[in-house]
Amino acid sequence: MTGRSAGRGGGAGVALRDGGAGAAGAAVAAGAGVASAGAGAGLGQAGQAPYGRMPAAQTLPGQAPPRPSRKLLLHVCCGPCAIYPVRALAAEGEYAVSGLFYNPNIHPADEHARRMEGAKALFAAEGLPLAIAGGCEQGAWEARARMSEDERCETCYRARLSAVARAAAERGFDAFSTTLLISPYQRHGLIRAICEELSEGSRVAFLYRDFRPFFREGQRLARDAGIYRQKYCGCILSLRDRAAQSAGSTGGTGGATKGKTRDSGPAEEMAT
Ligand code: SF4
Numbered sequence: 001m002t003g004r005s006a007g008r009g010g011g012a013g014v015a016l017r018d019g020g021a022g023a024a025g026a027a028v029a030a031g032a033g034v035a036s037a038g039a040g041a042g043l044g045q046a047g048q049a050p051y052g053r054m055p056a057a058q059t060l061p062g063q064a065p066p067r068p069s070r071k072l073l074l075h076v077c078c079g080p081c082a083i084y085p086v087r088a089l090a091a092e093g094e095y096a097v098s099g100l101f102y103n104p105n106i107h108p109a110d111e112h113a114r115r116m117e118g119a120k121a122l123f124a125a126e127g128l129p130l131a132i133a134g135g136c137e138q139g140a141w142e143a144r145a146r147m148s149e150d151e152r153c154e155t156c157y158r159a160r161l162s163a164v165a166r167a168a169a170e171r172g173f174d175a176f177s178t179t180l181l182i183s184p185y186q187r188h189g190l191i192r193a194i195c196e197e198l199s200e201g202s203r204v205a206f207l208y209r210d211f212r213p214f215f216r217e218g219q220r221l222a223r224d225a226g227i228y229r230q231k232y233c234g235c236i237l238s239l240r241d242r243a244a245q246s247a248g249s250t251g252g253t254g255g256a257t258k259g260k261t262r263d264s265g266p267a268e269e270m271a272t
Helices: 025-030 079-092 109-126 138-146 149-170 188-199 212-225 236-246 256-263
Strands: 016-018 070-075 095-101 130-133 175-178
Touching (some): 070 149, 079 095, 079 212, 095 109, 109 130, 109 212, 138 149, 138 236, 149 188, 175 188
Parallel strands (some): 070 095, 070 175
16 A cells, blocks of 8 residues: 555545435434345345345244344445445344445546435335435546556545545444445455554444455346446546547556456446
8 A cells, every 4th residue: 555544535524414215314323224134125136035145144934033233334336336245244134234325536427426326226225224425526536647546546445435434433333344345346455454444443343345256246136126337437537548448548547447447347247
């Protein structure tokens, strides 16, 4: 990593607003309104196991599903990357999951809105609270154009994850995590290291899961559920790179998107 300050790029705490599912921002603060495991049956194909390859939480007939004893604030980068982790964590049953959509890197504003709406639709269908913070901040990411790819993406991760870690601490969550951990096209090790750093010295733990083996399963679930799936990482620089690569250019500086384009399958499978 090129920096060690937990607050780097994160700025002040972000204001949260309701993302739907009948759960106001206050519900995120309290961890209230969180459905128990099994709420995911609203998405996916009819007759399909609600957790893809995962078994649902086991309960005996007449027995209430287990109530999660801990509260998790999950950073949500987009609906397609969220659908598998949300259902997997619900199946685990340990954490009541609340989402926080905070991705000011996404450009342009209508793309930000499409990804946000996809996340809201997912959480509404799952019966889970989702808070929204911030919007599209094009200027901030254009200003990163002079940075190296490594530095730019690190500041991008830090800006989002530090805000989520801070919100989790301020609102009494036991842990935080991020849906970025499912994407093989993001810098997984860097994201994990930043989150572990953010949790150091704080009373909020970082919940690490390597969801990457289930990326394509998550994309399939999102496609079947009709959730919008993007074709570039997010920032204006990654959008320009995507356009250049689509036109056959070999250049580009899109960071995580550059790796995505190089390594991924068909464009329709891409997501952050
Ligand atoms: S390529 Fe992706 S991770 Fe890197 S700065 Fe742009 S949006 Fe952020």
